Amino acid sequence: MSTDSYIHKVLPGSPGGPLLFVFHGTGGDEGQLVPLGRDLAPQATIISPRGDVSEQGAARFFRRTGEGVYDMQDLARATRKMAGFVKAQIAAAKPSAIYALGYSNGANILASLLFEAPDLFDAAVLMHPLIPFEPEVNGSLAGRRILVTAGRRDPICPPNLTSRLEAYLRADGADVTVEWHEGGHEVRPNEIEAARRLFAGVAQGVSDA
Template sequence: MNIQPNMQPDKNAYHHYAKPAAPGAPLVFAFHGTGGDERQLSGLVAQIVPGAGIVAPRGDVSEHGAARFFRRTGEGVYDMQDLAARTQKMIGFIRAHRAASPGSEVYGIGYSNGANILASVLFAAPELFDRAVLMHPLIPFEPAPQPGLSSVAVLVTAGRRDPICPAPQTEQLESWLAAQGAAVETHWHEGGHEMREPEIMAATRFLSA
């Protein structure tokens, strides 16, 4: 995937929910799953990172009325040119909000399609995040090497029986992240694509470390 130079930073590139951080609290970007919106994870973030600033964009791609962050042509088949363009746009959005919160720790959390756009941003611009939680990501391609990930801590959560994000591809992503030098952890549950309480607890521990 060829990521072009970043777009001009734009805080309003996406319709989004925003909440200012309490003094000394981190800024958390939250990315919803297919069919979700900017509120899907905002309550969860407020619960697991009390006082955090929150920026939660709404995906601007419609798939039969369901909001997504990039196009696909089938289950697990990504429009790679569109993914590259949407990643560039998201990088500009994140940079603009980071600039408005200088000095803050910056975290990212995404579920499903939201985890995929967050991962794609990490592949291209890892310096934007200190920590990232990828909940049920699916990366059906091998990213280019990214040594900048050595400064990022990443938690991957997954279901061993997930029909959308097969376990072997999650393991490949974990191995790739580790090979880039990222401090990577993986939390598994025995279910499918649903979010479960133990992985929310794992995210809480990870983001409060």
């Protein structure tokens, strides 16, 4: 798979440093999460692909037939394509560590990547994911650090499905942290701080190795 299989933005970081892939929400683009990525991982090279599906003009990473109802065939297609894109970028960069962050629809494609290729990322942040199906993990998530963030009043991602996703990830061996806030689908400062702690902790572990 080519490094150019998605329209994407690259913000260079320190040579030989980590890669951070960021995946936007519905209606976002390749610029949406780049500033957040730089804030969370200052040394990382940020890679931000644009979703290749249009829903009434809004970019997404895979199709859906209704709110919370996924086109599972297109999700499988998108997951395979994105895995190829990520692997090509990793092969080209040879980074010290590989991080990922996704919000909303971006969190959903990232979660699907974790299920399909659990050894792809050293750490991942899923902001307000919605996984309305029982995933099958292609291997083990043992040793992978995953942060899930969520709102207790999120009308799009019900808290019970967040808790169910946490249970799936834990059952497959992931080191999971869940960061809640009392609001809805918006990103709040405590989520950002939790993501910063996660990436900083992984970076410290890499430097100590």
